[in-house]
Amino acid sequence: MPVPASMPSAPDPPLMQRLPRAARAAVTGCMVAVPALLLYAAIAGGAEPSHAPAAEGAALAAVAVAVAAVVMAAPLAWARSRPSAALGLLLAEAAASTAAGLRAEQVWPLFPVTGLLAAAVAAARTPRAGLVAALATGAVQETVLQVDLFRDGGWGRVLAPGFIGLTACLALLVMLAWLSGTYVRQRRAYGEALRSHAATRAVTAERLRIAREIHDLVAHGIGVIAIQAGAGKRVIDSEPERARGALTAIETTSRETLRGLRTMLVILRRTEPESASVAEAEPFLGLAALDRLVTTTADAGVHVEVRHCGARRELAEAVDRSAIRIIQESLTNVVRHANAGHCRVTVDWGLDELSVEIVDDGPDTHTQDTKAPLPEAEPGTGYGIRGMQERVALLAGDFTAGPRPEGGFRVAARFPLPTTGAR
Structure with missing residues (x-):
């Protein structure tokens, strides 16, 4: 049985979290310094000419403007961790400045x-929080602009076509x-939903694979043991020698089944892939074990x-394993249900496909019909034919099973072979 595939990995952390602490501090400093410089230039450049004669007064005013600019830009230091709070403080500063x-x-x-902070809130918070942040940002910005226009020229300036366009x-x-x-938030939610769906599908597929392996491994052995015990x-x-032979067969089959179960448990408990092969420990791993299965x-x-x-030639591992599992399950059904004394297994090694056919001469006592869809099985029903269907479907092959007109039951599977036959 192959080592289970690893589960989908968790998404990578944001870029800022992957940066060293010093780099993150530098980025945060730039986020504060650049707006502070722009504010300093805007406040100083838009001030009315001062008539203070002393140069010392101009220097003090420049320091005061610089301090005010740094204080106004300081909330941006929390923009990444608390965008809502930073946005609220900056909007309050804009209103207070006006x-x-x-x-x-x-x-x-x-x-x-x-x-930008409104966009960050919409991306990181709930839709309602993003909408509230956008409305508050628009309201404050429009208020600051309209108040400034009204102070300069009244309603005539406010209603001027150019300023209406602004x-x-x-x-x-x-x-x-x-x-x-909002787009960023929706894309993130969509990505999380895809990862969750992929993880759920991976878990389901792994459960089905384990169920198929356990069924195929145990059903044949238990079927043989039950027949021999009876x-x-x-x-x-009356015939002690035949009874002794039956007990020998029971012992051999039970040991092989137990060895296969132990191998499966080792693989399932393995946390990392190992180079050691377990092919020798698992019975009926490929078509090479067909003779032993027949015995x-x-x-x-x-x-x-x-x-x-x-x-005959070397096959891909998945095809080789699925072929022997289908033969094994079919022979198990013949032993347990068909009441047949003879069975024929045909393996057709085609150029671009492998076909297997299992035919028995017993009465039609198989209980499942594969022409119908696969509903959820009820407790007590079999899973053998369903598992064979799943194996063939995973390899894009064809599968049929059903009673023969002349009597008995027929199971046939066809596997397309890849261009490279290497394992």
Whole structure:
């Protein structure tokens, strides 16, 4: 049995979390320093000319403006971890600056910064939080602009066509920021849903694979043991030698089944792939073990005739394993259900496909019909034919099973062979 495939890995952490601490500190410093420089230039450049004669007064004013710019940009240090709080503080600063008499062109760096923070909130928080952040950002920005325009020229300036267009552009930019953040959030949620779905499918596929392996491994051995136990019980007094042979077959089959179960448990408990092969420890791993499978079936009282058509060659591991498992399960059904004394196994080694056919001469006592879809099985029903169907379907092959008109049951599977026959 192959080593189970690893589960889908967790998504990589964000870029900032993968950076060293010093690099993250440098990025955060730039996030504060660049807006602070822009604010300093905007506030100083938009101030009214001062009539203070002393150069010392100008120097003090420049220091005060620099300090104010740094304080106003300081909330950006928490933009990555607390974008909502940083956005609220910056919007409050913009409103307070307007109330203090600063013009809109003196606080314009806050406009793109708050727009980006609104996008960050929409991307990282709930849809309602993102919408509230966008509406608050648009309201504050429009208020700052309209108040500044009204102070300069009243309603005539506010309603001027050029400034109406500026107002519309400002609202449009905020809307675009909100849409961008919403898109990022939806893409992230979609990616998480895909990963969750992939993980669920992987778990389901692995459970089905384990169920098939356990069924194929145990069903044949238990079937042979049950037949031999019944035969030995009937002849234990009259024919001790036959009873002794039945007990020998039971011992051999039970040891092989137990060895296969132990091998499977070792593989399932393995946390990392190992180079050591377990092929020798698992019974009936490929078509090379067909003769041994025929012998154990004969011990259960069913004569098996094997026919090979075409030149034998090395097969891909998945095809080799599935072929022997289908033959094994079919022979198990013959032993347990068909009440047949003879069975024929045909292996056709074609150029581009491998075909196997199992035919018995017993009455039609098989209980499942593969023409119908595969509903969820109820407790107590068999899984053998369903497992064979799943194995063939995984390899893009064809599978049929059903009673023959002349009597008995027929199972046939066809596997397309890859261009490279290497394992």
